[in-house]
Amino acid sequence: MSKEVGLALTIVGAIGALIGVILMLSCTASFFGTCVQHAYSSVGVLAALGGGAMLLVGIVLLATAKSGGPGPSISPFSPAFSPAYPAPPQGAANPVATPLCNVCGQPLAWIAQNNRWYCSRCGQYR
Numbered sequence: 616m617s618k619e620v621g622l623a624l625t626i627v628g629a630i631g632a633l634i635g636v637i638l639m640l641s642c643t644a645s646f647f648g649t650c651v652q653h654a655y656s657s658v659g660v661l662a663a664l665g666g667g668a669m670l671l672v673g674i675v676l677l678a679t680a681k682s683g684g685p686g687p688s689i690s691p692f693s694p695a696f697s698p699a700y701p702a703p704p705q706g707a708a709n710p711v712a713t714p715l716c717n718v719c720g721q722p723l724a725w726i727a728q729n730n731r732w733y734c735s736r737c738g739q740y741r
């Protein structure tokens with residue numbers, strides 16, 4: 616079982632329980648003294664119980680998924696949840712950080728023959 620299943624069960628269960636409670640309250644909220652919406656009330660009880668059960672299962676699944684840690688047990692069942700190969704950042708290929716111009720902020724160019732950094736925007740050596 617993956618973490619997404621637990622999350623989905625938690626959400627669906629919470630919504631179901633909420634709807635069930637609303638349906639149960641709609642019965643007692645009738646101002647006729649007697650319960651005229653008895654069918655809705657029973658549906659509400661079932662929805663509340665089912666939703667509460669799903670909510671509990673979802674919470675348990677979420678808790679076990681979190682406490683599972685880096686175990687390899689969940690990897691065969693959730694290929695979509697396994698981290699994809701991260702793209703390397705753009706500047707990773709250049710280990711030497713290019714200094715920025717302290718005036719305009721543009722990356723400086725190294726002029727080897729002058730042994731200095733040159734800003735093409737300012738047109739000056741730094």
Ligand SMILES: [Zn+2]
Nearest residue numbers: 716719734737
């Ligand atoms: Zn500059």
